[in-house]
Amino acid sequence: MKLAIIGSGMIVNDFLPMVSDIPGIELETIVGTDRSIAKMNDLKKTYGINEVSTNYEECLKNERVDTVYIALPNHLHFSYAKQALLNKKNVICEKPFTLKLSEMQELKELALANHVILLEAITNQYLTNYKKIKEAVGTIGDIKIIECNYSQYSSRYDAFKRGEILPAFNPKMGGGALMDINIYNIHFVTGLFGEPQKVNYLANVEKGIDTSGILSIDYGDKKVVCIGAKDSTAPIRTIIQGNEGAIIIDGATGTLDHFTVINRQNESKLVDCKVHTHRMYEEFLEFERIIREADFETMKKQLDHSEMVMAVVDKSLVTAGISLG
Template identity: 35%
Template sequence: MKIAVVGTGMIAREALTALRRVEGVQVVTLCARPQSREKARALAAEFGVPQVATDYGAMLAAHEAQFVYLGIVNSAHFDYARQAIAAGWHVIVEKPFTSTLAEAEELIARARASGRYVFEAMTPLFLPNYRGMLEMLPMLGLIRLVQANFSQYSSRYDRYLERDVAPAFDPSCSGGALYDLNVYNIALIISLFGRPQSASYMANIGFNGIDTSGVATLRYNGFAATAAAAKDSESPSFFMIQGEAGWMRAEGTPNALPSFTLGLRGQEPEAMNRNRHAHRMVHEFEAMRDIFVRGDYARVEEGLRTTRTEMAVMEKMRLMAGIQFRAD
C-alpha cells in the first residue's frame, strides 16, 4: 500500500512518524505548496520519503500511490479530497472530515459512486482500547451519564491574544475548539451511542467569532452526554461513561485513549490497556491497511456513517453558537 502525504505541519509530521512504523505501507511522495518546498524537502529527507511534489494536480495525475493522506488546513479538506476521488485515488482525511455537512455528503456520495476508500482519520475509533470499551459497555447496565473533556492550552493561543490569528483560531479556515478538539469527544459519543435526540453547544467566543473553548450537550433517551474542549486553558482530559451497574473511565486525551478502567458495582476497579503501540496513529494506519487489503468496503461504509452523523451534529451546534465558517 503506497501513500502520498500532503502537508508539512505538525499533523503531517505525526503521520510520517506513525507511518514508518506500519508494515506494508510506504510513503512515496510528500506534497506541499510551492512556498513550503524547502520545508517539505527537509521533512522528506528526515523521514526517507523519496519524492517531493509541489503541484497537487500533477501528483494526482502521476498515480504513483493509491492513497493520499490530507494533513492540511481544515478548510482545504473538501477540495483536496474531491480532486483525489475524481482522479481515482483513495483518501485519508484528517479530522474534521470537512467544514460543512453538505461537503461531507458530497464526498461520501462521490466515494460511494466510484468505489473509493475514504476514511476520516479519527484515531480513537481505530484503537484497541476503544474496542475494549465497546465490548464492555453492556456490563455497565442502563447508561445514565457520559462526560468527556479534551482541554489543552494551545501553543498558538498567546499569538491569538495578540491578534495574530493562526488557522486553528481562524473561522475562514474552519478552526476552533469544537472542530479541532471536541470533534474527538463527539465522534466517540456518537460511535458508542448513535445519533442524539438533540444537541447544543455553549461556547466561549473570541474576538474574531471563533470558539476558544466550549461545552457540547448531547441528549439521548435516558441520559445526557457532555463534551468539553478548550484551547484557551487546560486540565486533565478523560472520557467517562456511567451506568446503573458500573462505570468506565479512559484517562488521558480522548484522541489517544491510552488506558481505561472498568468499575463494576461491588467489585474492585480494573485498569486495562489493550493498545499495542505508543503512537496513537499507528493503529489507525494499520487498520486502514488491513481494510484495504481485505477489500472490506462495509467497514468503510460504517466509518462514513459515523462521520456523516458527527458532521451533522457539529454543524448544528456550531451554527447554534453563532460560529460562521467561510464554507457556509
C-alpha cells in the first residue's frame, strides 16, 4: 500500500509510531495546510515519509500513491474521500465516516463504480478481542441489557467553555460527543447485535452541540444504553448482561484491551487476546491485506456495517434535534 496521509493532527501522531510494524505500508506523502508545514516536515524526518505536500489535487494525480488515509476534521471526510475515489485512489477514512448516511452511501457507490477500496477506520471492528467478545456473547444466555459508558473529559471542552470552538465541539464540523466518542459504542453494539428497532438520543446540548448524551437502543428483546461524554468523567466501562452471566469490559470500546466473563455463580475468566499494544494495528494490517488482494467482498461487508452505523447516527441526531454540517 502506497499511502498518502491527509492531515497531521492528533490521530496521525498516534498512528505513525505504529505503522512501521506493518509490512507493506509505504509512507509516500503527508498532505496538509500551509499552517502545518513545519509539523509535517518533522513527521517526514522522524518517520521516513517520502514527501510533504500542501496540494491535495496534486497528491491525487501522483501515481506513486494508491491509497489515501483521511485523518481530517469530520466535515471534510466526505469531500476529500469523494475526490480521491473519483481519482481512482483507495480510501481509508477516519471515523465517523461522514456526517450523514446519504453521503456515506454516495461514497460507497463511487467506490464500486471506480473499482477501488473504501473503508472506515474504526478500530473495534478489527480487534481480535472484539471477535472473542462475539464468541463470549454466545456463552452468557439470552442477552437482556447492554450498557456502554465512554466518558472522557476533554481538554478541548475547557477551550469550548472559554469560547474557542475546536472541531471536536463544532456542529459545522461534525463534532459532538455522539460523533467523536459514542460512535465507538454504536459500532460495538451494532457489530454484535445488528440493526436496532428504535433509537433515541437524550443529549446535553450547549451552543448547538452535544457535549454528552445517552443513546438508548431498542432491540425488542434487549435494551441498550450508550453513554458518551466529553464534558464529564466516569469509569469507562461496558457491561453485557445475559441470563447466564455477564461480560465486563474495562476501558473504551475503541480499544478493548481485555475483558472478563462472569457466570451466575460469580466465577470469572479474564480474556486478553490482544495481538499488539496499539489499537490501530489490527485494522491497518487488515486494510493493507484488503487493498493488496482487492478484496471487495470484505469491503462490502465492512461498508454494510458502516452504513448501519450511519443510519443509527442519522436517526439519533434527529431525536436530539441536533443538526451537523
